[in-house]
Every structure is written in structure tokens, then in C-alpha cells.
Amino acid sequence: MGGSISPIVRITLLALVALAAYVASPRAAELRGSGDLGIIVERATGRVQVIETTNRTRLATVEGLGDLSHASAVFSRDQRYAYVFGRDGGLTKVDVLDPKIVGRVIQGGNSIGGAISQDGKLVAVSNYKPGGVKVFNSDTLELVADIPAVDADGVRSKTVGLVDAPGQRFVFSLYDAGEIWIADFSAGSTPKITKFPGIGKLPYDALVTDDGRYYIAGLFGEDGMAMLDLWSPEKGVTRILDGYGKGEKKLPVYKMPHLEGWAKAGDHIYLPAIGRHELLIVDPSNWKEVGRIQVHGQPVFAVARPDGRQVWVNFAHPNNDTVQVIDVPSQKIIHQFAPGKAILHLEFTPRGEQVWISVRDVGKVEVYDTETFAKITELPADKPSGIFLSARAHRTGL
Amino acid sequence: MGGSISPIVRITLLALVALAAYVASPRAAELRGSGDLGIIVERATGRVQVIETTNRTRLATVEGLGDLSHASAVFSRDQRYAYVFGRDGGLTKVDVLDPKIVGRVIQGGNSIGGAISQDGKLVAVSNYKPGGVKVFNSDTLELVADIPAVDADGVRSKTVGLVDAPGQRFVFSLYDAGEIWIADFSAGSTPKITKFPGIGKLPYDALVTDDGRYYIAGLFGEDGMAMLDLWSPEKGVTRILDGYGKGEKKLPVYKMPHLEGWAKAGDHIYLPAIGRHELLIVDPSNWKEVGRIQVHGQPVFAVARPDGRQVWVNFAHPNNDTVQVIDVPSQKIIHQFAPGKAILHLEFTPRGEQVWISVRDVGKVEVYDTETFAKITELPADKPSGIFLSARAHRTGL
Numbered sequence: 001m002g003g004s005i006s007p008i009v010r011i012t013l014l015a016l017v018a019l020a021a022y023v024a025s026p027r028a029a030e031l032r033g034s035g036d037l038g039i040i041v042e043r044a045t046g047r048v049q050v051i052e053t054t055n056r057t058r059l060a061t062v063e064g065l066g067d068l069s070h071a072s073a074v075f076s077r078d079q080r081y082a083y084v085f086g087r088d089g090g091l092t093k094v095d096v097l098d099p100k101i102v103g104r105v106i107q108g109g110n111s112i113g114g115a116i117s118q119d120g121k122l123v124a125v126s127n128y129k130p131g132g133v134k135v136f137n138s139d140t141l142e143l144v145a146d147i148p149a150v151d152a153d154g155v156r157s158k159t160v161g162l163v164d165a166p167g168q169r170f171v172f173s174l175y176d177a178g179e180i181w182i183a184d185f186s187a188g189s190t191p192k193i194t195k196f197p198g199i200g201k202l203p204y205d206a207l208v209t210d211d212g213r214y215y216i217a218g219l220f221g222e223d224g225m226a227m228l229d230l231w232s233p234e235k236g237v238t239r240i241l242d243g244y245g246k247g248e249k250k251l252p253v254y255k256m257p258h259l260e261g262w263a264k265a266g267d268h269i270y271l272p273a274i275g276r277h278e279l280l281i282v283d284p285s286n287w288k289e290v291g292r293i294q295v296h297g298q299p300v301f302a303v304a305r306p307d308g309r310q311v312w313v314n315f316a317h318p319n320n321d322t323v324q325v326i327d328v329p330s331q332k333i334i335h336q337f338a339p340g341k342a343i344l345h346l347e348f349t350p351r352g353e354q355v356w357i358s359v360r361d362v363g364k365v366e367v368y369d370t371e372t373f374a375k376i377t378e379l380p381a382d383k384p385s386g387i388f389l390s391a392r393a394h395r396t397g398l
Numbered sequence: 399m400g401g402s403i404s405p406i407v408r409i410t411l412l413a414l415v416a417l418a419a420y421v422a423s424p425r426a427a428e429l430r431g432s433g434d435l436g437i438i439v440e441r442a443t444g445r446v447q448v449i450e451t452t453n454r455t456r457l458a459t460v461e462g463l464g465d466l467s468h469a470s471a472v473f474s475r476d477q478r479y480a481y482v483f484g485r486d487g488g489l490t491k492v493d494v495l496d497p498k499i500v501g502r503v504i505q506g507g508n509s510i511g512g513a514i515s516q517d518g519k520l521v522a523v524s525n526y527k528p529g530g531v532k533v534f535n536s537d538t539l540e541l542v543a544d545i546p547a548v549d550a551d552g553v554r555s556k557t558v559g560l561v562d563a564p565g566q567r568f569v570f571s572l573y574d575a576g577e578i579w580i581a582d583f584s585a586g587s588t589p590k591i592t593k594f595p596g597i598g599k600l601p602y603d604a605l606v607t608d609d610g611r612y613y614i615a616g617l618f619g620e621d622g623m624a625m626l627d628l629w630s631p632e633k634g635v636t637r638i639l640d641g642y643g644k645g646e647k648k649l650p651v652y653k654m655p656h657l658e659g660w661a662k663a664g665d666h667i668y669l670p671a672i673g674r675h676e677l678l679i680v681d682p683s684n685w686k687e688v689g690r691i692q693v694h695g696q697p698v699f700a701v702a703r704p705d706g707r708q709v710w711v712n713f714a715h716p717n718n719d720t721v722q723v724i725d726v727p728s729q730k731i732i733h734q735f736a737p738g739k740a741i742l743h744l745e746f747t748p749r750g751e752q753v754w755i756s757v758r759d760v761g762k763v764e765v766y767d768t769e770t771f772a773k774i775t776e777l778p779a780d781k782p783s784g785i786f787l788s789a790r791a792h793r794t795g796l
Contacts, residue, residue, distance in 0.1 A: 031495055034431040035477030035791050054476060054518065077749075078452060079433030079477070097429055118751045120452065166705040166750060167769055186769065211664075211706045231707060231727055266609075267683065285665065307564040307794065308609045309629060329629055350792035351475075352564060353516045371565055371584065393433050394748035394789045396705065 029098035034079040037096045038347070038389035040358065040365055041084070042382040043068045048084065049381060050096050053349050053356075053389065056367050056377045060099035066090040066106075072113050072386055075393035076138060077120035082388065083138070085114040091125055093141060096390065103141040107134050115164040115398070122185060124170045126162035133159055133172055133183065135191070144189045151177035152197065161206025161217055161259070163397045165230050173203035173217045180206075180217060180228055180237060199226040199237045207259040208397035209269075209284070216240070218259050218274065225271075227287060240287040244273065244280055263304035263311045265328045270311050272299035279313065281331070293331060296322050301345065305370055306352035310334075314343045314357075323357065325373070335373050339366050344384070350391035358384035427496035432477040435494045436745070436787035438756065438763055439482070440780040441466045446482065447779060448494050451747050451754075451787065454765055454775045458497035464488040464504075470511050470784055473791035474536060475518035480786065481536070483512040489523055491539060494788065501539040505532050513562040513796070520583060522568045524560035531557055531570055531581065533589070542587045549575035550595065559604025559615055559657070561795045563628050571601035571615045571624075578604075578615060578626055578635060597624040597635045605657040606795035607667075607682070614638070616657050616672065623669075625685060638685040642671065642678055661702035661709045663726045668709045670697035677711065679729070691729060694720050699743065703768055704750035708732075712741045712755075721755065723771070733771050737764050742782070748789035756782035 037059075040049040046068055050060045065071075067088035074083050081102070082094045089108035092101055108127035115124050122144060124135045132148040149157040149172075157174035165171050168186040173179065180199050183191040201221025208215045208230070215228045224242035229235060257272035264270075268290065269282045279302050281291040297319025303312050311326040320342050325335040340362035347356045354376065357366045365387065366378045392398050435457075438447040444466055448458040463469075465486035472481050479500070480492045487506035492499055506525035513522050520542060522533045530546040547555040547570075555572035563569050566584040571577065578597050581589040599619025606613045606628070613626045622640035627633060661668040666688065667680045677700050679689040695717025701710050709724040718740050723733040738760035745754045752774065755764045763785065764776045790796050 029429055031427055031429060033474065033476030033478030033495060034433055035473075035788065036475050052476075075433075076431065077434050077747075078431030078450075080431030097431060118749045166707070168751075211704075213664075213705070213707075266611075306609075307611070309564070309611075349475075351516045351794055353566075390433065391792045394792060396749055 032097070034097055034390055036390075037079065038356075038387060039073060039082050039084070039094065039096065040356075040379075040381055040384050041068050041071045041073070041386040041388075043071065043360075043385040044383040046086075047382070048082070048094060049379075049384075050094075050099050051379065053354060056354075056379070058379055062094050062099050062101060064101055065092045065094075065104075068385070070112065070385070073388040073392075074114060074116040074123065074398060075388070075390045076116070077393050079390040079393045081138075082390070083114065083116065083123050085111060085125055087111065089125075089127065091123065091136065091141065093138075105136070105141050107136070107143075112158075112160060113162055115162050115170055116393075117164055117170070117185060118166055118168050118396070120393075122168075122170075124162060124164075124183075126159045126172055128158040131156045131158045131174070131176070133162060133170065135170070135183075135185070135189075145183075145185075145191055147181075147183055147191065147193065149174045149177070149181070151179060153177075160204060161215075163206065163208040163215065164212075165208055165215070166212040166396060169230070171206075171208065171215050171228070171230065173199075173206050175202055175204065178203060178219075178221075180215065180226065182230070182233060194233060196228060196233075196237045200224065200239065205257070205259040207262040210264060210395065210397060212396040214284070216259065216262075218257070220274070238287075241271075241280065241282065241289055244289055257299055257316075258301050263302045263308075265304040265308035265311050268328075270302045270304070270326070272302050272313075274298075279311070279326070291331065293326060293333070295333070296324050296336065303346050303348065304328075305355070306348055306350060310370065312346050312355060314346060320344075337373070340364075345386050347387035347389055349389065356387045356389075358387055360384060430495070432495055432788055434788075435477065436754075436785060437471060437480050437482070437492065437494065438754075438777075438779055438782050439466050439469045439471070439784040439786075441469065441758075441783040442781040444484075445780070446480070446492060447777075447782075448492075448497050449763075449777065451752060454752075454777070456777055460492050460497050460499060462499055463490045463492075463502075466783070468510065468783070471786040471790075472512060472514040472521065472796060473786070473788045474514070475791050477788040477791045479536075480788070481512065481514065481521050483509060483523055485509065487523075487525065489521065489534065489539065491536075503534070503539050505534070505541075510556075510558060511560055513560050513568055514791075515562055515568070515583060516564055516566050516794070518791075520566075520568075522560060522562075522581075524557045524570055526556040529554045529556045529572070529574070531560060531568065533568070533581075533583070533587075543581075543583075543589055545579075545581055545589065545591065547572045547575070547579070549577060551575075558602060559613075561604065561606045561613065562610075563606055563613070564610040564794060567628070569604075569606065569613050569626070569628065571597075571604050573600060573602065576601060576617075576619075578613065578624065580628070580631060592631060594626060594631075594635045598622065598637065603657040605660040608662060608793065608795060610794040612682070614657065614660075618672070636685075639669075639678065639680065639687055642687060656699050661700045663702040663706035663709050666726075668700045668702070668724070670700050670711075672696075677709070677724070689729065691724060691731070693731070694722050694734065701744050701746065702726075703753070704746055704748060708768065710744050710753060712744060718742075735771070738762075743784050745785040745787055747787065754785045754787075756785055758782060 093103035157176035297315030342360035491501035695713030740758035
């Protein structure tokens with residue numbers, strides 16, 4: 001019968017097939033703003049959920065991200081792409097609008113966190129093994145710079161506490177060597193490295209204040225912290241909070257606190273006291289301790305609600321089923337609740353009306369109203385850990 | 399020849415026509431993130447440009463917004479929609495992803511600015527005539543609440559200095575009555591109104607600090623400002639900066655400064671001194687003046703770069719062709735340039751690497767690198783005034 005079809009019919013049919021194929025191809029994902037999107041890391045399954053915070057629903061899941069224990073993420077400046085840093089050294093670029101993996105490289109053997117440059121063009125990853133920082137083109141994931149963390153004695157360190165800072169800089173700490181390094185990419189893809197040796201023993205994590213000015217590294221091997229003023233790096237690193245009592249009782253440390261979960265609230269900064277059931281209250285005008293708050297366990301994250309009126313705290317094992325809320329003006333705990341075992345992360349919406357909390361062992365993420373403390377909703381999730389909202393794209397030092 | 403076409407060919411052709419029509423129909427707008435979008439107001443033509451800050455290009459123009467002199471805008475929490483407040487009382491909802499007007503109401507006769515609630519569901523507009531605030535559903539633009547600004551003597555005031563604050567509140571000032579009102583929508587669409595009378599004469603504009611805590615109204619009829627601590631409204635309104643010298647020389651005031659362009663930088667707040675060629679430097683821990691900086695003219699906007707290291711200032715006529723940049727640590731003017739007549743607005747990208755400046759009389763918007771002060775690009779624009787980036791969606795008090 002094929003031979004009996006006229007040329008015009010043949011062409012028409014071919015055109016029809018081509019058009020049908022075009023129409024049947026996966027339609028572009030729904031047109032929508034990306035300002036209210038986020039991801040939830042499902043750590044055991046190498047998967048992220050894409051969620052939105054307006055109606056608080058799951059939009060999609062994306063698989064194939066590798067080992068996501070201790071994973072974190074940053075977002076592109078258009079809030080379309082999440083860069084997910086896995087423990088296995090994987091750097092995965094996820095399209096959250098048209099949910100799929102659009103790039104993935106295994107860039108190290110064991111990595112811990114990353115950051116995105118001020119202009120959004122560079123993504124940096126902090127590696128335990130091989131110790132150092134690698135920097136990638138955020139479009140293509142091509143390697144732009146490799147910064148091995150080798151000190152003056154030739155010893156290679158794990159790198160920790162990697163943050164971005166204004167002026168196209170990344171700042172990080174060398175765990176084994178006890179150094180802070182600044183990598184300045186303002187002149188292009190070859191960074192200018194400034195090294196601060198001798199900052200103290202075993203920096204384990206760091207924070208930068210939200211203006212990008214003060215970089216503070218927690219020291220596991222000392223009873224204090226190391227502070228670098230990035231507006232005046234020539235002044236060097238200063239020891240602060242010396243003798244805050246980390247070692248007083250030699251408490252076992254169940255989990256290292258996260259300094260990235262630091263809280264600037266009102267006039268003070270609230271820091272988890274390593275090993276102790278306390279938050280330290282610090283005056284950032286002189287970096288002195290001005291008080292302590294007794295809390296339910298060893299704090300892991302102490303996160304300020306975006307308006308700074310409350311600080312929300314979660315805890316290490318065996319107290320990791322509980323969240324406490326501190327009222328900043330009175331410095332009192334005004335609310336406590338226990339959503340379930342293994343509360344791993346808290347993430348506020350950017351204007352602070354909601355908080356999203358991952359409860360790993362119960363397999364869900366709960367969303368609370370931060371004013372009434374009422375539970376708004378919960379979403380099922382497979383061993384959820386980190387929650388990262390796309391509005392992070394616009395913040396410094398994450 | 400038509401009669402000779404077989405049924406199968408006819409069906410095929412019909413299907414082809416249908417498919418072609420489908421394919422030729424206006425495609426959905428390009429799928430893209432909305433995190434790097436913004437609008438430029440073209441005041442004389444009732445038009446906005448939609449721009450993006452990654453490659454710094456114009457994506458589209460949207461017409462039909464009415465009188466846009468002194469227009470401002472806020473963004474939906476998903477960063478898809480801009481709500482544009484026109485001087486003619488028009489409230490226009492613009493889709494910046496699929497560029498077009500999706501809603502428009504004439505809600506008053508003469509209006510001045512607006513705000514969006516913490517949860518993104520309410521848009522409030524401040525009206526000179528009839529004096530008061532109207533609140534709309536952000537989805538539908540249906541009226542939710544009408545708050546006439548009538549004082550205890552029955553006098554109706556212009557409203558100014560409208561801002562959002564945490565706890566689903568709007569705060570604004572009554573110009574004629576000299577009052578500050580809080581409208582609290584946390585219980586639903588009927589607001590609880592709290593009134594603070596007797597705050598001083600002729601509040602002309604206001605700011606709220608970026609944590610949403612302190613609301614400060616400038617007073618045209620007094621030599622000072624009125625401050626309300628929204629964490630403790632029961633303490634009432636306090637007069638601050640009394641006698642800062644507004645009236646010393648009785649300088650003519652060419653243009654009222656915008657307090658919404660206030661600058662928190664480092665440990666201080668920089669405020670335009672009304673009528674004077676000065677910025678006031680204020681210590682927010684006690685609200686005392688701690689210094690002044692002499693500037694090129696009467697300041698209109700004094701805006702902090704997002705990291706707080708610089709304050710950029712523009713000026714009233716006849717000095718409105720110049721921009722000055724103040725270095726915060728040294729409090730010195732470190733850069734000055736003159737892009738052209740009638741510099742009306744400055745907008746930083748959220749992480750501060752770029753600043754966009756509208757130069758009305760030259761008909762362009764210029765983009766500068768804030769670290770090197772080099773001009774990166776310029777875009778033509780028809781009498782540009784306000785520039786509003788979608789990342790404003792996540793900030794309090796705009």
C-alpha cells in the first residue's frame with residue numbers, strides 16, 4: 001500500500017509526524033516564579049524534594065544525587081538552580097523549575113559544604129579529602145581553580161567553614177593547620193590567596209556576619225574562637241571569647257554545632273557553646289560574652305527568625321527530639337515542643353512567618369507559624385535533613 | 399482539485415492545520431528563574447521595562463500603567479508579580495515572567511507608595527486623597543479593608559510612610575494629624591488598629607529598620623523625628639534627634655528626602671538631613687546623633703550597599719546630576735561622579751556587586767560595579783525613575 005500514497009500525502013504525513021512529535025515532547029515545565037521554591041534533602045536516598053512555601057506543597061522529586069548525608073545547597077542568582085554539595089564529593093546542579101539534574105561532577109573524595117560567589121558565577125566546594133577548595137563555573141561546572149590546603153610545612157588540611165564574602169571572595173579555614181585563608185577572585189579566575197596562620201587549634205566551622213564583614217571560626221582545640229575583620233584583613237586574626245568554658249566539665253560532644261546556624265538577633269549574637277547545654281550571648285561591638293542561656297541539650301543550630309525577635313534551637317543526641325524558642329527581648333525560653341526524633345534542620349521563610357523543620361526519624365518535614373507556634377502542615381519525606389530555600393540566593397555568607 | 403482529495407488526506411490536512419495552529423499559538427513565556435528580574439519605571443509614558451541583572455538586559459516593556467510619577471513597586475513572594483503604585487491611585491499587577499498587566503484597579507485619587515504583607519497575601523496602598531490606606535487581596539486585587547485616616551477631631555489626613563512589619567502588620571503616618579497607626583491583620587481581614595496621636599507635626603515619610611523593629615517618621619514641622627519600637631508599642635512614640643538643625647538656616651527644601659532610602663551601615667544609620675547638605679550619622683543603640691557628613695547637595699536617597707561598607711547618595715535640584723559614595727569605616731567621600739541631570743533612584747543588586755542608577759533627563763539607566771566604580775553598561779529608558787528588583791520580595795519594610 002505504501003507505493004500508492006501520493007507524494008503530497010507522504011509529505012503531509014511526514015510533517016504531521018514531526019509536528020506530533022514536537023507537541024508530544026515533554027512540555028516546558030510550568031511557568032512560575034522561583035522566589036518561593038526550595039529543596040529538602042532526603043539524605044538516605046540521594047534525592048531532593050522540590051517544594052514551594054506559598055501553598056506549602058511538594059512539586060517534584062529529583063533523584064541521583066549520591067551520598068547526601070550532611071549535604072547543603074546554595075542557589076543561582078536567578079533562583080532557578082540549586083547547587084547541592086554531597087558528602088561523597090559530588091556537586092550536583094539541580095533545575096528546580098524544570099525539576100531535573102542538569103549537571104553533576106564528583107569533585108573530591110569527601111566534601112563538606114560550599115558557597116556561591118557574589119556575582120553568582122563561581123561555586124566553591126570545601127573538601128576534607130583531598131583537603132582544599134575547588135571552584136567551578138556555575139553555568140558549566142567546569143573547574144576554574146583548585147586551591148590545595150597545604151600549609152608552610154607541606155601538610156595538607158581538611159577545609160571547613162567555607163563562606164562567600166563581598167568583593168568576589170571566598171573565606172575558609174584549615175582544620176589541621178589552624179589557618180584562615182581568603183581567596184579573592186575579583187581579578188578573574190586565578191585567585192589571590194591571603195593566608196592567616198596560627199589562628200588556634202582545629203577550627204571546626206565558621207560563620208560570617210550577614211553583612212559579610214566578620215568571619216568567626218570555632219576552635220575545637222581551644223577555649224575560644226578566631227575572628228577576622230574582612231574590612232581590615234591587614235589587622236589579622238583576633239582571638240575572641242577566650243575561656244568561655246568549653247573545657248570546664250569535659251562534656252562529651254555528641255555533635256559539633258553548626259556555626260553557620262548562628263543567630264544575630266537584636267543587638268547580640270547567639271552562639272552554640274560547644275559541648276555545653278548553653279548558648280553564649282555575645283556583644284558584636286566588642287566580641288565579649290554578655291550572658292548565657294541554659295538550654296535543653298547541646299545546641300546544634302541556633303537560628304534567628306529573620307526579624308531577630310526569636311532564636312530557635314535544636315539539639316544533639318540524646319535531646320534531638322526537641323526545639324526551643326528563645327524570646328530575644330527577655331532572653332527567656334518562651335516555647336518548647338518535641339516534633340519527634342532527630343530534628344536535623346530549621347529553615348525560615350525569608351520574611352520569617354513560617355519555619356520548616358526536618359524530623360528525620362519520623363520521616364516528615366513540619367511547617368510552623370512562628371507567631372502562634374501552631375503547626376500549619378506537614379509533608380512526608382524520606383529521612384529529611386537539610387532544607388534550603390531559594391531566597392538564600394540573595395544572602396551573603398551562606 | 400479539492401474534490402479529488404481522499405478522506406484520509408482531508409483528515410490528515412485538518413489535523414495538520416490544527417496542530418500548526420497549536421504550535422503557532424503564543425508560546426508560554428520563556429521558562430526562567432525570577433530571582434534576577436526587576437522593573438524600571440518610565441514615568442512619563444505609563445510604562446515599565448522588565449530587566450534582568452545577570453546579563454543586564456531589557457527583556458520586555460509593559461504599557462498602560464497610568465501616571466507613574468513618583469511610582470514605586472513591591473513584589474509577590476514568588477517574585478513573579480510586581481505591584482506598581484502610581485500617583486493617580488492606580489494599583490497595577492504586572493507579570494514579569496510573561497510580561498503583561500494581569501490586574502489593575504484605580505483605588506484612590508492620589509496615592510503615594512505601598513507595601514506587601516509578611517505572608518504576601520495583602521497589598522496595602524497609602525493615599526493622599528482620600529486620605530487613608532486601602533488593602534487588597536494580592537491574588538485578585540479585591541478590596542479587603544479600607545482604613546480612612548480620620549483623627550479624633552474628624553479631620554482626614556494624607557497618609558505617608560506606609561511600611562510592612564512582621565506579624566502581618568502595616569504601619570503608616572498621618573501627615574495632617576501627626577499620628578502613627580498600626581494596622582494588624584494577623585487575625586484576618588479586619589485589622590486591629592492601634593493609634594499613636596501627638597507624635598509631632600507633619601510626618602512626611604518614614605522608615606522601618608531592616609529587622610522590622612523600629613519605625614521612624616521624619617517630621618517636616620519639627621526639628622526631630624518620631625520613633626516607635628514595634629517590639630514594645632505599649633511604650634509609645636519617642637522623639638529622637640530633637641534639634642538636629644533642620645531649621646537653623648531655613649534652607650529652601652527642593653525635594654523632600656526619602657526616608658525609605660535610609661542606610662544602616664556598619665554600626666550606624668545614615669539619614670538625609672532635610673533641607674541641609676548633610677547626612678546625619680545616628681547610633682541606633684540610643685538614637686543619638688554621633689556625627690554629620692557634608693555632602694554635595696540636599697540628599698534625597700542615602701542608600702547603603704547591602705554589605706554596609708558604602709553609602710551612596712543622590713541629591714535634589716540643582717545638584718541632581720551627581721552621586722557621591724561614602725566609605726563607612728572612614729566616613730569619607732571616596733568617589734563622586736556625574737552621570738547626568740536628574741538622577742532619580744539607585745538600586746543595588748541584593749548582594750551588592752552592582753548598582754543601577756536612573757538618569758531621567760539623559761534617558762538612560764546606568765549600571766556600575768560598586769567595587770571598582772566602573773560603568774558596566776547602560777540601557778536606554780524613557781525618563782526613568784524608580785528601579786525595583788524582585789529580590790525586594792524577601793525584605794521587610796519596603
